[in-house]
Amino acid sequence: MKTFHIQRSLIQTGTAVALAMGACTAYAAEIYTNIGLPGVMLGYAHAINPSFTVRGDLASLGNYNKDQTESGIDYKAKASFSRLGIFGDYFPFSGGFRLTGGLTVNNQKIDLTSAAQPGSQMTVGDQTVTLAADDRLYVAIKVPKATPYIGLGWGHQQANKGFGFVADIGATIGKAKLTVEATGTNLGNRSLVTQEDIDKETQELRDGVGKITFIPQISLGLNYRF
Numbered sequence: 001m002k003t004f005h006i007q008r009s010l011i012q013t014g015t016a017v018a019l020a021m022g023a024c025t026a027y028a029a030e031i032y033t034n035i036g037l038p039g040v041m042l043g044y045a046h047a048i049n050p051s052f053t054v055r056g057d058l059a060s061l062g063n064y065n066k067d068q069t070e071s072g073i074d075y076k077a078k079a080s081f082s083r084l085g086i087f088g089d090y091f092p093f094s095g096g097f098r099l100t101g102g103l104t105v106n107n108q109k110i111d112l113t114s115a116a117q118p119g120s121q122m123t124v125g126d127q128t129v130t131l132a133a134d135d136r137l138y139v140a141i142k143v144p145k146a147t148p149y150i151g152l153g154w155g156h157q158q159a160n161k162g163f164g165f166v167a168d169i170g171a172t173i174g175k176a177k178l179t180v181e182a183t184g185t186n187l188g189n190r191s192l193v194t195q196e197d198i199d200k201e202t203q204e205l206r207d208g209v210g211k212i213t214f215i216p217q218i219s220l221g222l223n224y225r226f
Contacts, residue, residue: 028161028225032057034168036219038083038108045089045223047158053089053098055156058082067115070205073122073137075112082107083172085149089156096154096164104149104172108215112139124182125197135184139205140177143215147174151217161225169218176212178205 034041034057043057060082068077087102114137116122121130124137151170180202187193 028159030156030164030223030225032156032166032221032223034059034166034219034221036168037061037217038081038215038219041219041221043085045156047156050094050158051091053091053156053158054087055089056084056086058084068112070112070139074115075137075139076115077110077112079110080107087149089153091157096157098153098156100149100151100153100168100170102149104147106143106145106147106172108143110141112141113137122187124187124193125200127193127197129186129192131187132185135187136182137187137201138181138183140179141212142177143172143212144174144177147172147215149173149217155223159225164223164225166221166223167219169216171214171216173214178202180205 029044029046032041032043032045032055034043038059039061041057041059043055045053045055047053062082063078063080066077066079068075084105085102086104087100089098089100091098114122114135116131116135118131118133118135121128122135122137123129129135149170149172151168153166153168153170155164155166180198182188182193182198
């Protein structure tokens with residue numbers, strides 16, 4: 001009888017250890033990588049419990065240069081897009097579906113410089129000016145430094161060791177700031193191009209590209225739990 005009790009105790013202990021090891025495995029940390037918007041992403045996540053995971057990642061689209069036209073003016077554009085994100089994932093059901101909220105710290109901006117040739121004409125607001133060699137119109141569009149994020153997705157849940165699939169769709173919320181500066185012999189002459197002209201040009205640009213109140217995010221990737 002005593003031997004039976006000992007064997008039963010050993011079995012119970014072994015079962016408890018196995019369950020504990022399984023729980024530890026289920027709470028595994030993970031690294032992950034995504035691609036999409038906002039670029040190539042690398043991150044770390046950890047499941048706090050079956051319903052909640054915390055994570056952080058760094059994403060970047062890099063820098064690019066492009067010629068484009070806004071409000072009838074040709075510009076040379078320089079842009080950079082990168083951000084650091086801290087997120088909390090809530091899993092309302094069993095499985096990988098989740099709701100996500102968080103905060104992003106952004107370095108996302110577009111700088112436009114007018115590309116017209118000397119002797120050509122440019123209309124700023126209501127004023128048309130013949131350009132000198134040093135005339136430039138500068139436009140800067142910048143996303144706020146810190147913005148909230150809301151979204152939904154799949155993955156990063158408590159699970160066993162190994163590879164998995166992750167997906168995100170959502171948006172960072174924040175109104176982009178747009179500024180315009182006119183410089184040079186003619187564009188900088190306020191008797192030719194008044195502040196009212198600059199303000200009108202700013203509003204026209206804002207109507208075209210400055211009404212950015214959110215930045216969408218959609219990405220797919222893989223994770224590895226360990």
